[in-house]
Structure formats: C-alpha cells, structure tokens
Amino acid sequence: xxxxxxxxxxxxxFFGTDYDVKLEPxxxxxxxxxxxxxxxxxxxxxxKSRLEATYTQWDGGALV
Numbered sequence: 001x002x003x004x005x006x007x008x009x010x011x012x013x014f015f016g017t018d019y020d021v022k023l024e025p026x027x028x029x030x031x032x033x034x035x036x037x038x039x040x041x042x043x044x045x046x047x048k049s050r051l052e053a054t055y056t057q058w059d060g061g062a063l064v
Contacts, residue, residue, distance in 0.1 A: 017044075018045055019043050020042055020043070
C-alpha cells in the first residue's frame with residue numbers, strides 16, 4: 001500500500017513464463033448458462049496486449 005501519496009508505477013514480473021500457454025477458463029467454471037467472458041489467448045498475446053495498453057508508444061519490439 002502506498003502511504004506516501006507519491007505516484008509510482010509497478011508491473012508484474014513474469015519470470016519463466018511460457019508465452020505459448022493458452023489462457024482459458026477451467027471447464028467446470030463455464031456452461032451454456034455461464035459462457036466464458038473472454039476469448040482464449042496465449043500468455044504471450046496477453047502480455048503483449050497489456051504492454052501495448054500501458055505504453056502508448058510501444059511498437060512491439062522496443063519503446064520509442
């Protein structure tokens with residue numbers, strides 16, 4: 001918890017992440033009445049989308 005009042009930035013660290021792993025709901029958590037809320041993506045696609053959303057000048061390879 002930031003008690004200083006000063007702005008700060010934090011990012012999660014994905015150490016040793018397998019970027020090809022599919023991120024999908026546990027089958028027992030979805031049904032016809034409760035469909036999945038999000039499309040299935042890979043961990044790499046998700047991390048890339050979060051970087052692009054966070055850093056508006058992200059070009060997919062380096063910050064500019």
